[in-house]
Amino acid sequence: MxxxxxxxxxxxxxxxxxxxxxxxxxxxxxxxxxxxxxxxxxxxxxxxxxxxxxxxxxxxxxxxxxxxxxxxxxxxxxxxxxxxxxxxxxxxxxxxxxxxxxxxxxxxxxxxxPLDGITAIRLSRIAGRLISRRVLITGGSGRAANYFIELAAGAGAEVTVVSATPEQGRRFIELGADMVIADASSAAGTFDLVLDSAGGTSVPSVLAHLAPNGTLIWLRNASHEPVPLDLFTRPDNAKIRYFDRTDLTPPFGPDLTTLVALVATGRLHxxxxxxxxxxxxxxxxxxxxxxxxxxxxxxxxxxxxxxxxxxxxxxxxxxxxxxxxx
Missing domain, CATH: 3.90.180.10 (Medium-chain alcohol dehydrogenases, catalytic domain)
Structure with a gap:
């Protein structure tokens, strides 16, 4: 062959x-x-x-x-x-x-x-209940982040996305994001869930916007810069988790079945x-x-x-x- x-x-x-x-x-x-x-x-x-x-x-x-x-x-x-x-x-x-x-x-x-959709589904499981929760996403240009934006918005979350360009920002709004900002430091208020894939110096900034009992999920370090992180300054009971998308474990069939159903019903594009x-x-x-x-x-x-x-x-x-x- x-x-x-x-x-x-x-x-x-x-x-x-x-x-x-x-x-x-x-x-x-x-x-x-x-x-x-x-x-x-x-x-x-x-x-x-x-x-x-x-x-x-x-x-x-x-x-x-x-x-x-x-x-x-x-x-x-x-x-x-x-x-x-x-x-x-x-x-x-x-x-x-x-x-x-x-x-x-x-x-x-x-x-x-498959890969990006499964990643988004499993991130959603880690995030837990999303309805009425405030979500901040940095480094949202990746395909898995795009799927997650659409899933979170469809589940009733209020989604803010950091975007480097107006073109990307328009796409995030189409996917269901409520607000697009140019830099994480300009985010308003606190967030129940933060997904960060920018890494580097953005991590302390997004951690400062994490609500008490909130969760920061660190996906990757796209900036390739050291992360100046002081864990003693994190909000009360905040959780920091690292998600390694290169270590997804099977079986994948159930997640793929869910993704197919989401596409079939127009909830994922x-x-x-x-x-x-x-x-x-x-x-x-x-x-x-x-x-x-x-x-x-x-x-x-x-x-x-x-x-x-x-x-x-x-x-x-x-x-x-x-x-x-x-």
């Missing part, structure tokens, strides 16, 4: 190669990939010797159901989050880490959901900044690395499902053999 595999860390970061068809474990379905999204975190993973075939977020169609009888049947459309192997015509996917996709949600839309044929993956990676893409970068496989549905599954030609595959 055709797949993108990593190079030596120099441009291009990935190249087309021929690989064996995945041989699924009993709890895995063989999926014909129709679309996948590319995450910035995957660029850093490409500097490592494994995995050979990258790719975490895919949408496609089940070609062979799991041998243990779990998960969807052949022919059903799915969206999935997997450790690796998604940038290929076929992928082996744990049935616990996928969700069935209705016909009216496009593969390209679904492929933009994935933003696609690039939609290209998968042959453009190397150039898309360069654009992501240089921060030239706003929203999700989604690649679609030309003739992908046509190849998959024509897969010869007669004895001796099933998973593990690749003679009949494009």
């Amino acid at each position: 055709q797949a993108f595999t990593r190079t030596d860390g120099r441009d291009p970061l990935v190249v087309f190669t021929d690989r064996e068809l995945p041989n699924p474990e009993p709890n895995q379905a063989l999926v014909g990939v129709a679309a996948y999204s590319v995450n910035r975190s995957e660029i850093y993973a490409l500097q490592k010797p494994v995995p050979d075939i990258p790719g975490e977020d895919i949408a496609g169609q089940v070609i062979v159901g799991a041998a243990d009888g779990t998960g969807p049947r052949p022919g059903q459309r799915i969206v999935a989050h997997l450790p690796s192997g998604g940038w290929a015509r076929y992928a082996a996917v744990n049935t616990a880490d996928l969700a069935v996709l209705p016909d009216y949600i496009a593969y390209s839309v679904a492929a933009a959901l 994935p933003e696609i900044g690039r939609l290209k044929d998968w042959a453009a993956t190397p150039s898309i990676l360069a654009e992501l690395r240089d921060r030239r893409i706003v929203g999700s970068a989604v690649l679609t496989l030309s003739q992908g499902l046509k190849h998959a549905l024509a897969l010869d599954l007669t004895p001796g030609s099933g998973p593990g053999r690749s003679a009949h595959l494009g």
Whole structure:
């Protein structure tokens, strides 16, 4: 089968190669990939010797159901989050880490959901009850933060977002934010929940705006600056938590099912900044690395499902053999 595999860390970061068809474990379905999204975190993973075939977020169609009888049947459309192997015509996917996709949600839309959507869902669980709570978000340009803004606003929170540009600010208002400010220091009043991904010198500023019994969730240090933090000055009973999105634990299927339902009911709107044929993956990676893409970068496989549905599954030609595959 055709797949993108990593190079030596120099441009291009990935190249087309021929690989064996995945041989699924009993709890895995063989999926014909129709679309996948590319995450910035995957660029850093490409500097490592494994995995050979990258790719975490895919949408496609089940070609062979799991041998243990779990998960969807052949022919059903799915969206999935997997450790690796998604940038290929076929992928082996744990049935616990996928969700069935209705016909009216496009593969390209679904492929933009998994990593950032799962992150937003799990942040919402940490945040707890959001109705009538005041929420401050810094570094909100990330896709996970955008999903969280929409979820929090839909749950009845009053959301303030720090934005570096008017264009971003308008997008946050469209997602449901009540107020957009240029700097965290100009925030008015205190907040029950603060999500900070800017890091650096912004952390003491947002901590000063945390209400007693409030929670500060620290996502990352996008500024790459040291954090001058004095824990003795935090508000009474305030909690500070670090959320590591690189350490999300499975199963992912239940969260993906929730995300699909939110999209289906119009409560979540994935933003696609690039939609290209998968042959453009190397150039898309360069654009992501240089921060030239706003929203999700989604690649679609030309003739992908046509190849998959024509897969010869007669004895001796099933998973593990690749003679009949494009």
